[in-house]
Amino acid sequence: MEETTVHLHQLLENNGISAVRAxxxxxxxxxxxxxxxxxxxxELLLVFRILPKDISxxxxxxxxxxxxxxxxxxxxxxxxxxxxxxLFIDDAVDFLEEVPANVVxxxxxxxxxxxxxxxxxxxxxxxxxxxSIMTAExxxxxxxxxxxxxxxxxxxxxxxxETLDTCYCIxxxxxxxxxxxxxxxxxxxxxxxxxxxxxxxxxLIYARTLDDQEQVAQLxxxxxxxxxxxxxxxQRLVGIVTIDDIIDVMxxxxxxDFELMxxxxxxxxxxxxxxxxxxxxxxxxxxxxxxxSATFTGLxxxxxxxxxxxxxxxxxxxxxxxxxxxxxxxxxxxxIIRGLAxxxxxxxxxxxxxxxxxxxxxxxxLALAVVNFGRxxxxxxxxHSPISTTVFFVTCLAMICAVLVSKTIGCGLPILAKALRxxxxxxxxxxxxxxxxxxxxxxxxxxxNLFLKFPAGV
Amino acid sequence: MEETTVHLHQLLENNGISAVRAxxxxxxxxxxxxxxxxxxxxELLLVFRILPKDISxxxxxxxxxxxxxxxxxxxxxxxxxxxxxxLFIDDAVDFLEEVPANVVxxxxxxxxxxxxxxxxxxxxxxxxxxxSIMTAExxxxxxxxxxxxxxxxxxxxxxxxETLDTCYCIxxxxxxxxxxxxxxxxxxxxxxxxxxxxxxxxxLIYARTLDDQEQVAQLxxxxxxxxxxxxxxxQRLVGIVTIDDIIDVMxxxxxxDFELMxxxxxxxxxxxxxxxxxxxxxxxxxxxxxxxSATFTGLxxxxxxxxxxxxxxxxxxxxxxxxxxxxxxxxxxxxIIRGLAxxxxxxxxxxxxxxxxxxxxxxxxLALAVVNFGRxxxxxxxxHSPISTTVFFVTCLAMICAVLVSKTIGCGLPILAKALRxxxxxxxxxxxxxxxxxxxxxxxxxxxNLFLKFPAGV
Numbered sequence: 001m002e003e004t005t006v007h008l009h010q011l012l013e014n015n016g017i018s019a020v021r022a023x024x025x026x027x028x029x030x031x032x033x034x035x036x037x038x039x040x041x042x043e044l045l046l047v048f049r050i051l052p053k054d055i056s057x058x059x060x061x062x063x064x065x066x067x068x069x070x071x072x073x074x075x076x077x078x079x080x081x082x083x084x085x086x087l088f089i090d091d092a093v094d095f096l097e098e099v100p101a102n103v104v105x106x107x108x109x110x111x112x113x114x115x116x117x118x119x120x121x122x123x124x125x126x127x128x129x130x131x132s133i134m135t136a137e138x139x140x141x142x143x144x145x146x147x148x149x150x151x152x153x154x155x156x157x158x159x160x161x162e163t164l165d166t167c168y169c170i171x172x173x174x175x176x177x178x179x180x181x182x183x184x185x186x187x188x189x190x191x192x193x194x195x196x197x198x199x200x201x202x203x204l205i206y207a208r209t210l211d212d213q214e215q216v217a218q219l220x221x222x223x224x225x226x227x228x229x230x231x232x233x234x235q236r237l238v239g240i241v242t243i244d245d246i247i248d249v250m251x252x253x254x255x256x257d258f259e260l261m262x263x264x265x266x267x268x269x270x271x272x273x274x275x276x277x278x279x280x281x282x283x284x285x286x287x288x289x290x291x292x293s294a295t296f297t298g299l300x301x302x303x304x305x306x307x308x309x310x311x312x313x314x315x316x317x318x319x320x321x322x323x324x325x326x327x328x329x330x331x332x333x334x335x336i337i338r339g340l341a342x343x344x345x346x347x348x349x350x351x352x353x354x355x356x357x358x359x360x361x362x363x364x365x366l367a368l369a370v371v372n373f374g375r376x377x378x379x380x381x382x383x384h385s386p387i388s389t390t391v392f393f394v395t396c397l398a399m400i401c402a403v404l405v406s407k408t409i410g411c412g413l414p415i416l417a418k419a420l421r422x423x424x425x426x427x428x429x430x431x432x433x434x435x436x437x438x439x440x441x442x443x444x445x446x447x448x449n450l451f452l453k454f455p456a457g458v
Numbered sequence: 459m460e461e462t463t464v465h466l467h468q469l470l471e472n473n474g475i476s477a478v479r480a481x482x483x484x485x486x487x488x489x490x491x492x493x494x495x496x497x498x499x500x501e502l503l504l505v506f507r508i509l510p511k512d513i514s515x516x517x518x519x520x521x522x523x524x525x526x527x528x529x530x531x532x533x534x535x536x537x538x539x540x541x542x543x544x545l546f547i548d549d550a551v552d553f554l555e556e557v558p559a560n561v562v563x564x565x566x567x568x569x570x571x572x573x574x575x576x577x578x579x580x581x582x583x584x585x586x587x588x589x590s591i592m593t594a595e596x597x598x599x600x601x602x603x604x605x606x607x608x609x610x611x612x613x614x615x616x617x618x619x620e621t622l623d624t625c626y627c628i629x630x631x632x633x634x635x636x637x638x639x640x641x642x643x644x645x646x647x648x649x650x651x652x653x654x655x656x657x658x659x660x661x662l663i664y665a666r667t668l669d670d671q672e673q674v675a676q677l678x679x680x681x682x683x684x685x686x687x688x689x690x691x692x693q694r695l696v697g698i699v700t701i702d703d704i705i706d707v708m709x710x711x712x713x714x715d716f717e718l719m720x721x722x723x724x725x726x727x728x729x730x731x732x733x734x735x736x737x738x739x740x741x742x743x744x745x746x747x748x749x750x751s752a753t754f755t756g757l758x759x760x761x762x763x764x765x766x767x768x769x770x771x772x773x774x775x776x777x778x779x780x781x782x783x784x785x786x787x788x789x790x791x792x793x794i795i796r797g798l799a800x801x802x803x804x805x806x807x808x809x810x811x812x813x814x815x816x817x818x819x820x821x822x823x824l825a826l827a828v829v830n831f832g833r834x835x836x837x838x839x840x841x842h843s844p845i846s847t848t849v850f851f852v853t854c855l856a857m858i859c860a861v862l863v864s865k866t867i868g869c870g871l872p873i874l875a876k877a878l879r880x881x882x883x884x885x886x887x888x889x890x891x892x893x894x895x896x897x898x899x900x901x902x903x904x905x906x907n908l909f910l911k912f913p914a915g916v
Contacts, residue, residue, distance in 0.1 A: 026661045030681050159645050165623050165684075182640070187617050203484045221709070223488050224702040226623075226684065243701055244682040247708070251679070254712045255796055261719065262792030263785050271797040272807060276814055280821040283789050287822060287861075288829055290785055294778035295833060302774040302843070309767035316760040319780060319895060320752035327721050327748055327891075331741050334720030338713055339729040349730060356734055363738040364745060371746055375753060385760070403745075433785075437777060 033062035057086035065098035081110040090135035131209035134239030143169040148190030260425040313387035325402040325440035332410030357411040365403035369396035398444040491520035515544035523556035539568040548593035589667035592697030601627040606648030634695040718883040771845035783860040783898035790868030815869040823861035827854035856902040
């Protein structure tokens with residue numbers, strides 16, 4: 001399916017507002033929001049105002065923060081008040097987190113007292129916590145009613161809830177007692193007590209407000225849930241996290257891991273929305289750190305420079321060994337960081353993972369060494385270069401050790417980070433190469449010193 | 459929330475089957491499936507048989523393929539028939555794709571004729587297509603009924619549908635006409651014609667059976683949908699893809715990109731479920747290819763070896779330059795590959811992306827060169843090494859050019875791959891380093907030849 005791109009500005013100029021209204025009719029709110037993005041201030045306001053009342057808050061929630069700001073700047077207090085009260089709390093929070101303080105003040109002033117106190121509470125949850133991505137529009141039921149009463153209540157009060165698929169059973173103190181799906185309510189006898197069909201105890205999956213958003217995503221992933229209830233310290237239900245936000249979290253966390261592994265400072269903005277200066281800033285940090293830390297590898301080589309010149313073929317293998325070490329290490333670290341992120345690898349598996357990597361390293365190292373021996377032999381034959389067979393052995397031996405060390409570090413660093421409750425991708429991603437480079441060189445030159453005869457005094 | 463681990467084997471031995479039944483009561487099907495994994499053949503069958511009939515197919519769908527095989531081997535034809543007909547088609551297809559041919563034959567023989575022909579049709583869709591991940595249990599409505607009639611029909615026939623959240627409106631020839639949510643049906647007047655409230659035309663989002671699963675995931679992501687209808691060539695509704703499978707696709711595709719960027723052959727198995735031999739095989743391929751291709755960088759260095767020995771400080775910068783070039787290139791390629799995967803970057807953006815990367819490269823290259831100059835000056839001062847300032851200039855100039863070339867290649871390769879309809883991660887991930895290494899060295903030695911005076915005849 002190709003998506004339709006609508007050029008509202010032209011349509012508005014040539015055919016007027018009624019043509020725009022006809023064009024937008026029946027379109028998805030996502031596509032409408034995207035079409036609005038291209039409009040400037042007054043035009044944007046004009047078109048935003050003709051949107052049907054039941055979708056305008058929804059369209060607003062899909063606008064970019066800048067466009068949201070432009071709309072809010074221009075609408076009347078009365079319109080703003082209606083908009084804020086129509087928005088789902090999570091969308092309102094997302095919006096308020098991105099706009100200047102004076103806009104926040106004005107928005108909060110126009111919100112109803114209930115909405116305002118909810119917004120204030122939700123804005124106070126730490127970034128990346130379950131509380132920061134939850135919404136307050138969930139369908140709560142008391143557990144002492146019947147399925148028929150529940151459906152009546154849903155029909156009466158459910159229209160502005162973010163999801164009806166799952167309803168949440170609470171006691172009068174709002175403690176979370178269980179969950180029941182709308183499907184279950186629909187397919188049982190109207191007289192069935194909700195209490196008897198709700199999932200409770202062990203079957204009840206929930207998060208706490210301060211849980212990391214990644215944990216919430218892992219719960220949804222594991223149990224295939226469309227929403228996760230969030231409780232406070234007293235086990236009271238305070239919100240739910242819906243699957244659309246969970247998918248955003250999954251994408252965000254994966255992108256962050258990609259960035260860290262590519263040695264880029266994580267940014268929450270999309271690629272095309274990050275300016276050249278900001279992009280450069282995000283990239284230069286690790287480039288600088290790694291360049292400076294390459295001083296050590298440089299010093300190691302410099303120390304060995306005269307010896308390198310004396311034995312043919314010794315210098316030529318340096319890039320290959322460093323690359324192989326780096327590649328072997330990043331293979332392990334990436335797979336382990338990803339396994340940790342998806343919850344496939346847990347703390348109890350750490351020893352097993354290390355042992356597995358060691359065996360893989362030995363197998364890969366041996367295979368590489370054998371092929372490398374052949375490669376060097378062919379090269380010697382073709383180039384008639386006077387490389388001694390001892391150099392072959394030194395290179396191959398260094399190769400095996402380098403792969404072993406690289407893979408051990410590559411799997412050890414993320415595991416160590418996880419055990420210390422640090423982000424494995426942050427700790428391990430950019431560091432692996434530098435550490436592995438230095439160690440690979442030391443191994444190589446160590447074996448060279450051990451097995452090759454250098455003239456005395458060098 | 460900590461998940462509960464149940465040790466059924468011990469419980470079964472010590473307290474018998476009724477204790478197991480009590481233990482599993484109220485648990486999520488996901489947790490039950492996990493608890494079953496640890497059981498051997500006969501015990502597994504014993505416990506599987508005591509599961510309530512309404513959840514046993516669901517539990518089965520969450521078992522690992524090996525355990526599914528062990529259950530199917532041991533149950534009677536009658537039980538198998540009930541199981542197959544109870545499974546959602548997508549879960550049955552997932553299972554059949556993993557088991558030996560003789561099991562497939564037996565399962566198909568026990569399926570009802572309808573289920574069998576559906577299974578045969580669904581099994582024939584290519585891997586990674588929308589058809590291969592869709593299911594047939596969707597709620598179809600004719601568009602000429604009212605909302606009240608629709609709800610009646612859902613109550614009568616909806617119990618075994620995978621999702622009720624969204625219902626699909628079709629004509630008598632099963633052409634997809636529109637979609638309507640259960641929410642919408644619940645909150646409108648019972649007399650409202652379904653046709654008047656369904657999303658249709660531009661608002662109707664769907665995929666085709668042969669669309670790539672990644673495209674389906676992008677639709678769900680963009681439009682925040684819980685299910686996507688899939689139509690055949692004649693626009694007939696043949697299945698739906700639900701959000702749980704879409705999340706699996708998202709995870710799978712991201713993991714594949716991680717693997718390619720870590721230079722590992724993609725595997726559909728989780729880390730802990732891949733054996734040492736298989737893991738080694740997945741990793742050795744690129745390690746070998748890259749090691750052999752490092753021959754070129756080796757030859758470049760070897761050719762220059764004698765000159766390197768003559769000028770102090772020239773060899774020492776090689777690892778730093780290669781690392782910086784590699785890092786700069788993989789920064790660009792990773793961000794672009796991720797942007798393409800998430801649909802943030804499209805073909806119309808390619809020229810802009812290239813121009814952006816060139817500017818970032820110039821900024822980063824300049825900054826790196828300046829810091830590098832300082833770094834080398836400090837190093838000269840500290841080590842009293844007789845490095846000439848010309849070497850500084852050569853290194854810094856090579857640095858700027860290397861970053862520029864690396865970033866251009868790093869963003870050009872994935873874009874080229876995408877334009878050629880190849881997988882950007884496959885084309886770009888592992889190749890960048892080798893290409894960038896060779897070019898960086900050639901630039902460095904080129905500038906050295908140009909600006910440094912070597913004794914004649916070297």
